[in-house]
Amino acid sequence: MTQLLSPPAAQRLQVDIWSDIACPWCYIGKRRFEQALEQFEGKDNVEIVWHSFELDPSAPQSKPSGPNAMRDGLASKYGRSAAEAQGMLDSMTQTAAEVGLEYHFDQAQPANTFLSHQLIHFAAEHGLQDAMKERLLLAYFSEGQHLGQLDTLVKLGAEVGLNADEVRTVLEQQTYAEAVRSDEAQAQAYGISGVPFFVLGNKYGVSGAQAPGTILSALKQVWNEQAPLQLIGAADAEGCEDGSCAVPQR
Template sequence: MTQLFTPSAPDRLRVDIWSDVACPWCYIGKRRFEQALTAFPHRDQVEVIWHAFELDPGAPAEHPLTMRDALAKKYGRTAEDAQGMMDHVTRTAAGEGLEYHFGRARLGNTFQAHQLIHHAAQHGKQDAMKERLLRAYMSDGDLVSDLDTLVRLAQEVGLDGAEVRAALLDGRHAHAVRQDEAQAQALGISGVPFFVLGGKYGVSGAQDPQTLLGALNQVWQETHPAPLQMLGTETPADGCEDGQCAVPDRA
């Protein structure tokens, strides 16, 4: 973990997470973080904020390649090697209770999907929207750059479809997405998922739940020191308070 910036508020622990809905490890990381939170004693005082990160900001609305062929091209590997990579991630996801179906995945730009997550945050549904978009991409084969698809997914988590459509058409959350990405660049974040705990420490990658729990405990202890515990005594002892040192008469 590397120290980053300002600590959390005294009564809260803020966790900022940068990720992309087109990132298989980000969904796995989300599930592992949720497991860590379940075991964290102060979980009710944790505030999670999702931030945008585009792995391929120049991607077209819909990529003509399958995920297997796109991976092979990106890493200069054979189609068989790419399939092996997909199979490995699929098995890892299954261990976290997730079903990945890369064969039906539709690759495309995620800029509007990130805008939708920001819109959902204004209505207290950011985490639910993030979850639904990840499942849409990794499991359902939905094209998350398609406006009608995004409106439907938003309605599924309880958002107003007409309002979502208007927000995505006028791009009112586009600047917030760019701010997320600029902050990620300023922090030196080059891969996701990336967790910033308490504004103080960064954790990179889809770490296992125990590692994430250890990070939560460490940051909580450093930013929320335990109050001083007083040892009881039967009789009071002399001391100085408020700039005065009274000498009691015990005659």
């Protein structure tokens, strides 16, 4: 019998991730996802696409603030005392440490992240999207750099391999502003109200910084559902083909 199945093309899985630079759970979620991906048999065929999400679009492009700006802002936002807010940050710092991240909230500089998201889109055009995302998160949560300042973003872009003059130009001209707004519109269409949020294979959504085991299970489920039909057994086994059922000679 003629084998009608052609060899399957290499299977691919796209994972779209919405997150914000100023989101501590997003950095933790990135690490947990990476841990899950390392255990996933199809990891070499997974494409990750980062999408923009602003937790506070109205945040000002403020000047650098003093120490403990994050603590004081948290206390004001939720009506907590400075000690209570610090306790919340300490707990988050411990959670981050469990996945190898070093948070320094006492040095963090709250800032509008609109330009940072544009920079990530620009980096994607040069195959450096993940590297840029990682560098910005590290700068914000571990190094206390102010991401609302153009010069800081130009410097960070150059550090991952982008042309500094081009970074400055695209950010000054707001070249990728529409791309950021498009991401945010898609998030709204999906009903995404919090980040991180993972969309696997354009089919399944995973909300929050889930444990690596949970993410790994989701990856396996989507991967298996997308797997192409495979031929099991001999290709020339007896059967009917093209309306003809030949009787084997004995």
